[in-house]
Amino acid sequence: MSTTLGWLYALAAGFLSAYVVQKLCFPYFWRDLLFLMKVIRYGVRLELFKLTSSVRTVLDRFIEQAQRIPNKPFVIYDGTVYTYRDLELRSNKLANVFFHNMHLKKGDCVALLIGNEPDFVSAWFGLAKVGCSVAFLNFNIKSKSLLHCFDCCGAKTLIIGSGFSLSAIK
CATH class of the missing domain: 1.20.5 (Single alpha-helices involved in coiled-coils or other helix-helix interfaces)
Structure with missing residues (x-):
């Protein structure tokens, strides 16, 4: 014991x-x-x-909503209402332009230099529909900083919004 x-x-x-x-x-x-x-x-x-489960992207969710509630406002900009249908049609048109005219393809990286406007969403969704990855560039940066960001992201193309001119970027 x-x-x-x-x-x-x-x-x-x-x-x-x-x-x-x-x-x-x-x-x-x-x-x-x-x-x-x-x-x-x-x-x-x-x-x-x-x-x-399958991966659902922002674009997938937007397309579902555009089919389910096409007339519901999605973006209100400067007093103008853009519905799901409006942005869906616009992004489809842009996707066709990106694919057929600009010859972008799945996997390409595209830089967006667009301010806060409805075309930002349309361009983003249009590029996503083509299969491009998107690098969002800050629209407040200028010249050397902008060039550096563009070089770093490896973008094939730069899309500039309507509110910008080449002289404003310098």
């Missing part, structure tokens, strides 16, 4: 000393372990979601 009791005391002393060493050397161990378990759980849930 005394050997069993000795083993229990040794085991308790071992656990206590391990606990003290852990608290002194690694005070955030349990908090970090719990956080890691949460991250793993969310990662597994995200991977399961990816496997069980």
